Amino acid sequence: MIALLVLALAFLEIAAMRVIGVDGNRLTAALLALTPYWAVGGLMLGGVSLGLRHWWIGGIVLAVALALVAMQVPRAIAATQPPAHGAALRVMSSNQYLGHADVDTIVRLVRENQIDVLNLLELTPREVREFERAGLFETLPYRVLKPQYGGAGSGIVSRYPLTELSLAGPSRMEQPSARVDLGGTSIEIVAVHPIPPTTDAAEWKKEVAGLPGPDSHGPVRILAGDFNATVDHATFRDLLGAGYTDAALSRGEAFTSTWPSRFFPPPVTIDHVLVDPRVAVEHYRVLDVPGSDHKAVLAELTLP
Known part of the structure; x- marks a missing residue:
């Protein structure tokens, strides 16, 4: 009893x-x-x-x-998508696990899936050199990179020209942002990586709250990365309440875990692609990346 x-x-x-x-x-x-x-x-x-x-x-x-x-x-349960008839965009995000993720696998996934914009978390200077060697920047030549040793580095690489922005609030780990010029159409993207709540819950809430909301009168915004949060966290749901659509939720794939890539601790979904509500999510997938404790997330989008 x-x-x-x-x-x-x-x-x-x-x-x-x-x-x-x-x-x-x-x-x-x-x-x-x-x-x-x-x-x-x-x-x-x-x-x-x-x-x-x-x-x-x-x-x-x-x-x-x-x-x-x-x-x-x-x-x-997949949701009904908004009517969107603009450009197609493929976005992928991968946590590199302190720079230990297999670089050749990332480059292969980028090429096989015709990725347009790739967000890299826990990106190190050594790994940037490895990506150069592996030919990533031949496929995605435009870069906003903030590599650091340890887990604080991040970067955005793109098929299309990038203009660096400053959309995210202060954070202990790099969260770069950029405007992507698709040739007549622009979007804004943030490589998201707030501190884990298990390190400092108050700081985590502050950093997630510092991410920009969608702007219905401006360019489409996309937040992609390791949010260190699941849909069961109110802090994350506040972002959805601000107007973002979670790509996994939209396609009925939100039970697909992204961390850890092994079986313990119990797998959860903390990597996300959040999109402007005007964007249609055509497909969403989770991909294995050897050497990383995270799986990569990929969203195929149609812009308004």
Whole structure:
């Protein structure tokens, strides 16, 4: 009885934070990332409690677990896309895991998928030299690169001319941004990489809040990268509430995990491509990158 009650209270606390929209501290932010697993665990806990005839515990836990499941279901359902008849654009983002990701694989994926804009997180000076050797800049010649040793570097490389901007607020890790000139059409893109909430939850919230919102009267904006956040974080949902569309959610692929690339800790979806609501998401995929602890994310878009 006591063990069931303790487990039930822990489950209900996390469920309440998810429903209310509070990310809390480093520990609770980490636990909220596991909400899909909590929902399944709640169903099991509720069923066990009812089986042991602890009716109140079982009934409450099961009802809350079912509510969590209902909140998760839309992630597997593709949404209707807005009417968009402009240029096609393929955007990919890859966390390079302190510069250890396999460079040749990235270049191959860029060529095979005809990527137009590539965001690179945790980009190091050594890896920039390796990309030069592997021919990435022959395919994507335009660059806004902010490499650093360790995990703080980032960069944007493009098939089309880039003009460096300063769209993101202050952050401990580089979050470069640029205007992409597609020849008569311009978009704005940010390589997103806020500090993880498990390092400093308050700073993470501040850095995510410092990302630019969509501008319905200006160029299309795209945020792509490692947000260190899932859809179950209120901090991330605030971005969606500002008007962005998550490419994975839009295509019913939001259960596809992006980190870690191995099986432990439990995989979650923290890499995203967010697009202006005027943009149609035609396809979304998650791609394996040897040497990285993240998977790359790719979105094929049609601009308005």
